[in-house]
Amino acid sequence: MRKKIKDWILFLSLGCFALGILIAFQFKGQEKQGFPLAAYRSIDLIQMLQNSQKQNITLETQISKLRTHLAEYEISRTQKGNLTHELGKELERARMEAGMIAVKGPGIEVVLNDSIQKPKPGEGDYFYLVHDVDLTELTNELWAAGAEAISINNERIIADSPIRCVGPTILVNTFHVSPPYIVKAIGDPDTLDTALKMQGGFLDAMQISTAHGVTIKISRKKRLIIPAFGGTLTFHYALPAFNSKRVRSSLRGG
Numbered sequence: 001m002r003k004k005i006k007d008w009i010l011f012l013s014l015g016c017f018a019l020g021i022l023i024a025f026q027f028k029g030q031e032k033q034g035f036p037l038a039a040y041r042s043i044d045l046i047q048m049l050q051n052s053q054k055q056n057i058t059l060e061t062q063i064s065k066l067r068t069h070l071a072e073y074e075i076s077r078t079q080k081g082n083l084t085h086e087l088g089k090e091l092e093r094a095r096m097e098a099g100m101i102a103v104k105g106p107g108i109e110v111v112l113n114d115s116i117q118k119p120k121p122g123e124g125d126y127f128y129l130v131h132d133v134d135l136t137e138l139t140n141e142l143w144a145a146g147a148e149a150i151s152i153n154n155e156r157i158i159a160d161s162p163i164r165c166v167g168p169t170i171l172v173n174t175f176h177v178s179p180p181y182i183v184k185a186i187g188d189p190d191t192l193d194t195a196l197k198m199q200g201g202f203l204d205a206m207q208i209s210t211a212h213g214v215t216i217k218i219s220r221k222k223r224l225i226i227p228a229f230g231g232t233l234t235f236h237y238a239l240p241a242f243n244s245k246r247v248r249s250s251l252r253g254g
Contacts, residue, residue: 098158098229098233099149099156099228099229100228100229101228102225102226102227102228103148103226104186105148105149105186105187106186106189106223106224107185107187107188107192107220107221107224108184108185108187108193108196108220108221109182109185109218109221109224110138110216110217110218110219111180111182111216111217111219112134112138112179112181112214112215112216113180114128114130114179114214115127115128115209115212115215117212117213127208127212127214128212128214129209130181131165131170132165132170135152135170135183137202137205139152139157139163139183141195141196142183142185142192142195144195145194145195145196146188147185147186147192148186148187149186149226150184151183151227152177152181152183153172153175153182154182155172155173155175155230156173156226156227156229156230157172158229161173161229173229173230173231184221184224185224186226189220189221193218193220196218203216
């Protein structure tokens with residue numbers, strides 16, 4: 001990464017240098033060619049002078065901006081890698097937000113388990129089990145309450161993590177999980193706990209299931225560790241919303 005930054009600064013420096021040379025040649029060319037002043041009226045000469053002054057002001061402004069940017073990059077480069085350090089911090093933050101690294105902090109732990117009771121004759125077992133929709137509703141409510149990281153049975157939940165029923169188990173990401181389902185969420189413990197227990201919240205929605213023996217235990221924790229997302233993120237159709245052939249090529253593996 002450091003080499004790429006140095007290359008970028010070098011290219012910018014060369015660009016400024018080249019621009020300066022072009023401007024110098026332009027002025028030299030004008031001096032050599034000269035202007036047949038006798039062929040112009042006074043009003044034409046005044047207009048030409050005004051246009052030349054405007055062009056000079058524009059060029060001087062552009063040169064000043066380029067010199068300022070170059071000075072800023074040079075300062076960043078000489079200050080013991082501050083630019084590289086800042087880029088590293090941004091990359092680490094992006095990886096954390098994407099769920100690519102393990103995180104720790106306070107939060108709550110919710111343990112859900114199927115009922116040990118047996119359905120009555122002629123009764124289905126739906127309300128005696130914890131379902132994928134229950135876990136989905138739980139994670140959605142935790143996100144809404146300010147959770148910063150969530151896992152289910154140590155499977156990190158990210159933006160597009162699937163939670164769906166597959167036979168007698170529930171698929172989270174690409175792994176089958178079975179009860180008890182241990183859901184961990186990092187965030188303010190009081191806020192997360194209150195959100196699940198408030199009227200109309202998750203526990204209210206699960207009343208029928210809990211009445212049939214499904215157990216839900218919520219514990220506030222001072223320190224939780226949530227692992228990194230273990231899968232892969234592959235983009236087949238989505239590309240950055242700006243024109244960059246190099247970025248598009250790298251994302252497509254070209």
